[in-house]
Amino acid sequence: MAPTIALATKHGKLAQIAPAFERIPEWELTLAEIDTDEFGTFSGEIPRTLSPRDAAIAKARVGAELLGTDYGLASEGSIGAHPHMPWVTSDHELLALVCVSKDFVIVESHLSADIRAHKETVDEHTDLELLVSRLDLPTHGANILYHQDNELVVLKGIQDPEMFIVELNTLLGSSVENLRVESDFRAMSSPSRQENIRACAERLVTRISSNCASCGEIGWGKVGYEFGLPCSGCGQMVTSVPHSETFGCVACDYSEVVSLGQHSIDPARCDFCNP
Ligand SMILES: [Zn+2]
Ligand SMILES: [Zn+2]
Structure with a gap:
């Protein structure tokens, strides 16, 4: 049976999310029209109390519950200072897919400085x-x-x-x-945000199409980094620099560590040589 995903939305994001799902036609998207404003609004009349990640997961669960589907999907955008360039306004889009019966969550994100914000x-x-x-x-x-x-x-x-x-x-x-x-910043009013939601949906679909080599579950993808490289000048371990990416499964403990190909860092980036 084709898995059905309830897409929880109030502001018509189906047009941005559906195109990516054409790559996985066995998955069916249906609209779950819930009042997502209950989870907070951009304009501040309703404060956002959950983290963006938790809000997206909560909305996805409500949508799945409403339609009685096994999967729920919801998006959450945060517009604010770019984490690496605080003088630039950026749009951080999140999409959360929850599976009710197997109790796992796939969260994918997209960070972009292409957002009209004034x-x-x-x-x-x-x-x-x-x-x-x-x-x-x-x-x-x-x-x-x-x-x-x-x-x-x-x-x-x-x-x-x-x-x-x-x-x-x-x-x-x-x-x-x-x-x-x-x-x-509601999706329907912001074409620049729509582009970012679209890009985030592409990433999510890539995750859905990637299976765990151990248990076969969907959602295999990058879950983080491992940090710590020695300085080529003084040999001290610099813990702020990643040496590998970690890929993981949403359903089991299997993971893989893939080296980023660097074995030491330049003394210019060393906290000891160049504080
Ligand atoms: Zn697995
Ligand atoms: Zn050093």
């Missing part, structure tokens, strides 16, 4: 035309946020530049506080 406080001096181009309207969507009577109000997914400017001018002439705008 936020700005708006006042009477703001150049609204410039703001439209920074937010890339109407290709991307934007949110308008403000406080009124101590309540946060969020107008989401505005794509029409004229409507956007009219709305802001109206709000600027009113008594609202803390008026600001930001990119709308």
